[in-house]
Amino acid sequence: MPELPEVETVRDGLARHVVGARVVDVEVLRDYSVRRHEGGPAGFRDELLGQRLGAAVRRGKFLWLPLEPAAGSVDGPAAALLAHLGMSGQLLVRSGVALADRSPHLRVRVVLEHDDRTAYGAQALDFVDQRTFGHLSVQDLVPTPDGAPGGLGSDLAAVPAPVAHIGRDLLDPSLRRADVVDAIRRRRTGVKRALLDQTVVSGVGNIYADEALWRARLHYARATDTLRRPEAHRLLDAAAEVMTEALAQGGTSFDALYVNVNGQSGYFSRSLAVYGQEGEPCPRCGTPVRRDEFMNRSSYTCPRCQPRPRNGRW
């Protein structure tokens, strides 16, 4: 599944290769991929045709491209093309010969044209999604309650309506860390559950939660209302650090006009301390890593560095 660092790699690629282009055609090859669009496939096409894509913005694992208002308009963008990659979604930018390629899993193709056609020619932004949990839609933009930019990648203080309840993520410069610490400590749950709650802080998936907890030496079942403030800060620092490192290592697959998310990056095989490492020695103390069932998935811990709390919650 694409995690936040992979989605940020996609956002960065869209910012460099797609922003500024105008939509000249839209093909919906599988209606289900635009199920979140209110007007259906035809409405999706109508609302995008002729629009210029103004920026590439991300909050957590949501990506959006605000549609620029018509020339001479005094208002800012009122709507955006919203994308969520789900479990297996990819956004691929193709041009030239590759434009003729049609993946058997291609769901939606948005054909784009840059004004400077000598530099780019026609391009397609292909949404490919084998498992179809991902989706595209055009959504209204609503103002952010704190007046800060909606996400990373634009100064516009607005978010697509379906993203309004999603918390800011740890790579977002507008995130107020102290507020997140307070929100976590107010909960009466286990710390990993709080970290995975997208309304508290977004974009931390199972892998990065386990890695962050290991770095912060906290067990996943530690009750949030027993966390001291410095422990909560240590955990958020660790989560931001592990995602920043993953981004640095996985963010190179973009050159050559190719936006790719396979849900895997070099980071996963090389740098994971505990996730997927059952029975392997903890890199810090050598104790075999333990796997537990957790919310229909797994949690990996070092039993020595992350002792199970006596009155845990999970």
Ligand SMILES: [Zn+2]
């Ligand atoms: Zn250990």
